[in-house]
Amino acid sequence: MPAVAPDDFYEILGVSRNASEDEIKKAYLRLARELHPDANRDDPSSEERFKVVNLAYETLRDPERRRQYDMFGSSPRGAGGGADPFGGFGAGFGDLFDAFFGAGGGPGGGQRTRSGPRKGEDAEATVTIEFAGAVFGVQHELTVRLPQTCATCSGTGARPGTTPIRCSVCQGAGEVRKVRQSILGQMVTASPCTRCGGTGEEITSPCPDCRGEGRRREEHSLVVDVPAGVDDGATLRLPGRGAGGLRGGPPGDLYVHLRVKPHPTFMRQGPQLHAALHVAMTQAALGATVSFETLDGTEELEIPAGSQGGKEIRLRGRGVPNLGGRGRGDLVVILVVDTPDDLSKEQEDLIRRFAESRGEVVAAPEGGLMSKLRGAFK
Numbered sequence: 001m002p003a004v005a006p007d008d009f010y011e012i013l014g015v016s017r018n019a020s021e022d023e024i025k026k027a028y029l030r031l032a033r034e035l036h037p038d039a040n041r042d043d044p045s046s047e048e049r050f051k052v053v054n055l056a057y058e059t060l061r062d063p064e065r066r067r068q069y070d071m072f073g074s075s076p077r078g079a080g081g082g083a084d085p086f087g088g089f090g091a092g093f094g095d096l097f098d099a100f101f102g103a104g105g106g107p108g109g110g111q112r113t114r115s116g117p118r119k120g121e122d123a124e125a126t127v128t129i130e131f132a133g134a135v136f137g138v139q140h141e142l143t144v145r146l147p148q149t150c151a152t153c154s155g156t157g158a159r160p161g162t163t164p165i166r167c168s169v170c171q172g173a174g175e176v177r178k179v180r181q182s183i184l185g186q187m188v189t190a191s192p193c194t195r196c197g198g199t200g201e202e203i204t205s206p207c208p209d210c211r212g213e214g215r216r217r218e219e220h221s222l223v224v225d226v227p228a229g230v231d232d233g234a235t236l237r238l239p240g241r242g243a244g245g246l247r248g249g250p251p252g253d254l255y256v257h258l259r260v261k262p263h264p265t266f267m268r269q270g271p272q273l274h275a276a277l278h279v280a281m282t283q284a285a286l287g288a289t290v291s292f293e294t295l296d297g298t299e300e301l302e303i304p305a306g307s308q309g310g311k312e313i314r315l316r317g318r319g320v321p322n323l324g325g326r327g328r329g330d331l332v333v334i335l336v337v338d339t340p341d342d343l344s345k346e347q348e349d350l351i352r353r354f355a356e357s358r359g360e361v362v363a364a365p366e367g368g369l370m371s372k373l374r375g376a377f378k
């Protein structure tokens, strides 16, 4: 289900497991230069690889995320995320790049045209569901606040009826080149055009609803269909529910991390459920029919005479459904035999007589001869 392959992040960055923060950063910068889209125009897979490198770096650069990754391994997106749907990885490819290379447009300063359709960023959110919801599946309503494509201008940023014109500063290139003379010869530097923000287009009359941004940050609710059988830590991918695209680009995806609340009675182990059932000493000895609350309702359980504590009663098909498959696991009920510790005088006498009839040696009664003797020597 998670779209991101849980490859080894250290391997992706080519560093050892005990690499320092500095080594990790250096390895990242080297890979980022190598995989930068400007340097790999003919190789569309490099952008994908670059995203994976970014994800690895985002995880390992943060000591807390790195610690979690070292402990739990493959939860690349889950580690920190949560409240902020743009936390960490969600920041998007271009923004991350700018954050590391400043406004210079990246090493090499290749031409970078952003005027085409742009896919919206992926986003993430965390939801907590009840134990039974994870077992049987549940529809969970989730509210996210994400940039959505402006309906008024369809993401162009231009007031309806007007069209953007070619940027007068960069002539549509999206960047400005400067030629300088230096001791090494002629140097060409390129930086994104500040007039058009790198789009190559100038909006003469901005859309009144998004003020020319093409998107608006909006709160919206969606229903997450949680399938039966999910476990704590699973991630669902909701295609097209991330941030809206720009200039006709498709929206990004939304990754929903699931947290499952623990249950007071049931312990889960994959598809199997475990629960303890307390019975009285007499019920274990003589047998009984006991009501037990399963997730599917009340069941009458037969406790055979002479049952020992720890005995397992297996209820077939009362466990957790196999995710996306057929069948359910079992519910294993483990007997716990309770020894009474609140006997009345009369009950104690009964048990003493019972022990006597079986020839079992038990402690002398409190206040009896032995305890009086012990008291005398204190």
Ligand SMILES: [Zn+2]
Pocket (backbone or CB within 6 Å): 150, 151, 152, 153, 154, 155, 156, 157, 158, 207, 208, 209, 210, 211, 212, 213, 214, 215
């Ligand atoms: Zn608009």
Ligand SMILES: [Zn+2]
Pocket (backbone or CB within 6 Å): 167, 168, 169, 170, 171, 172, 173, 174, 175, 193, 194, 195, 196, 197, 198, 199, 200, 201
């Ligand atoms: Zn421009």
